[in-house]
Amino acid sequence: MNPNSHRYEGGFPKIGIRPIVDRRKLVKAALAESTMNLAREAAAEITAVLRNPDGSPVEVVIFESCISGMTEAATCAEQFRKEGVGVLVSVSSGWCYPLETMEMDPTLPHAVWGFNGTERPGAVYLAALHAAHNQKGLPIFKIYGRHIQDQHEGKLPQDVRDQLIRFTRAGMAAALLRGKSYLSIGSVSMGIAGCIVDENFYQRYLGMRNAYVDMTEVRRRMEKHIYDEQEFQKAMAWAALHCKEGPDPNPESVQISPESKLKNWETSIRMTMIVRDLMIGNPRLAEKGYEEEAYGYNAIASGFQGQREWTDHLPSADVLEAVLCSSFDWNGIREPYMIATENDNLNAITMLLNHYVSYTAQIFADVRAYWSPEAVERVTGWRADGMAASGFIHLINSGPAALDGTGEQQRDGQPVMKPHWEIKEHEVQACLDAVSWRPTYMDQFAGGGYSTDYTSRGGMPVTMARINLISGLGPVLQLAEGYTIDLPEAVHEQLDLRTTPTWPTTWFVPRLVADDPVFGDVYTVMEAWGSNHCAVSYGHIGEDLITLASMLRIPVNMHNIETSRIFRPSAWSAFGTKDLEAADYRACAAYGPLYG
Ligand SMILES: C[C@H](O)[C@@H](O)[C@@H](O)C(=O)CO
């Protein structure tokens, strides 16, 4: 039994499509079938592109007939509620009485595609409907194709398809959060404010719950063997085979014995299994008589405090964080978990949002330093050139940097981080081979443990993001699209040795934007970063994060995304069309958190 397999026993939210038509008999007769066809086209596009976290196609439910008035609208809402629909798409090709056919649930992300064919006033309905939604405080996403289509042309134009996918991808991310938990194991680490759990944020913006377990629970389960001992043996064998131990960075005098190191591996592997079981439960524990422990906390993200009450005398959580955040372990290839070191839950949630729109594993990193070309030349003699010519940012943190972050997976010969369902076994091996498991620095982690030492391959398009909580304002999202870069080996060594070289490094260059107050210079991107941590996702997902943030009513305070890629509810334009950032703030403040 794969202990990851029951992770989504409750299934996944679905996307509901609401075909809408004018109820006048002759008009309905003329349009109902073609409107249903538009709904089917949209459904086919969504299921072809979007995936659930386990890699299965997102399920789309089309209401069985066209909605032409309040009765059908109510019947559809009730049917969709029973089906677990979490995202709505309405489709129309003619005029359809907005106030009588609209959906009123303020918590369901909703887009409307008004077919742009002049034979019938689909676009007029779309405009009137969005006016109704805006008057009633129910923002929707408007999908209006640029080019006129012929009435019975069933195909989705590319621009309609792009907006439909961008909306439903973000809508699914919002729906996947709803009702799930964030599990804190421990509390605030070393005075890091990002570790403070703000239940108001989780409940009102994300629709999530907060669970708390003291770190002593991990110790209890270790000491009482409340874990699957067969799996433990399998995991230890896997680690012995695949987790190559690298040089111990500590002075001889404090290096621990091989026997103690083996014990540290055993403890680290037990911690890994126990934290996973705490998050999602494990039916095997019930078989051992631990029915309560078998439940888990229905957690889609968690954080392990670690420092210092655990790490001062027990192995650090680097192994559990690195293994669980990766797309594979001794049980094979699987969806990565979202785990924050130090219980920096704001970073864990950022990892989760990234993951739900990108489908890939995430790199949790300290935003360690900006290296100017001048400083690099002074220290190494090398003048940074190419993409590094304006300097670069050192992203590095022990623990939850997924081993996928090595960049050893490939697509078309390029380094990538893939959704787990695309990863090949040989790529898993390549990721593992690129990692050196280094004994941790005893001066900081007196309890020992192992960190993952790797360097991300350059040439990957990535997005660095972070949610920050600002007093008097609430949550804000910042993001920077850019690329990982390679440094000459000797330069990397010199710069890395100045830091904590036993940790995973990603050299990052944000995509610069001329004359932008923040993205005009790599230095200001670092200087404007709102926290010590960031979550790095594969891919340029800034547009998806911006759409998702608007659904949750989280303003975006910093991004380098072109205006043409920004897709937010149509009501946002009522808050200003010249300054989209200001409009975003005003709209989020006006509507407040998605769940009230
Ligand atoms: C080892 C140090 O205590 C690190 O944990 C510290 O530099 C951090 O990563 C803080 O986020």
Ligand SMILES: [Mn+2]
């Ligand atoms: Mn850190």
